[in-house]
Amino acid sequence: MPVLPNKAPLCVVQISDCHLGANPGDDLLGMDTDHSLEAVLKTVEQECPEIDVLVASGDLAGHGDISAYQRLAARLDGMAKQIVWLPGNHDSSALMRNVVGEQWMPSSIVVGGWQLVFLDTAVPGQVGGNLAADQLAILAAAAANNYPTLVFLHHHLRPLGCAWLDEQRVANASALFEQLVDKDQFKAIICGHVHQQSEQLFQNIGLLSTPSTCVQFAPNSANFALDDCNPGYRQLWLGSRGEFQTRVSRVKGVRFAVDNLASGYE
16 A cells, blocks of 8 residues: 655545547537546646645546547646546546556555545446445455545445436445444545535445536436536545545636537437
């Protein structure tokens, strides 16, 4: 487990669901995903001048194109002391590793007295998520430590009230929750995938989701529906006594084109 230099409070930034295409300017549902990502990253740079860890939590490419990963890696390089990529259901984990190596895809790190755990919920050929045995073993090892801990993954764990999205949550989430009973060191579990902000609780553990850097999905929708919120990201500040604060920040002053009549996407 890599150990990074201590510093508190720590600044952690999460971006998610960039859906970059094979070529710059490719779009998702009418939105240029390179353009929207750049707007988010400029907002990050304005609001978080010094980032300890930047987590990109899946669906970084729209169709697993290596050129998308190369563009993203070049843009993120140097933005934070540590950068971490997680695969989503649209990604190719093998191509991600080819581009950035294991250094950007650890299973956990310790920094500033905090443990950050990164679980792969992607299932090849499937949209929904699952935690394989090796990923549950990573969580079990983390649970044996006393560091205050955050867990990052791509898919969400509990229903959010979006029927079409909730079919895609982590199928064996109960196996994860069983490991967290009475584990006070776990502070929050943070996902992407759902293209919207949400906050829930399991015991005293926050279950948080983070907006996409491109299109946003409408909360509480039975069927596929888009929201008119701008793209955004999540900030987290981690204190030296296991306390943390978080907020979602969105791009301001920019209008993004999007196909509001769309009934779905691939």
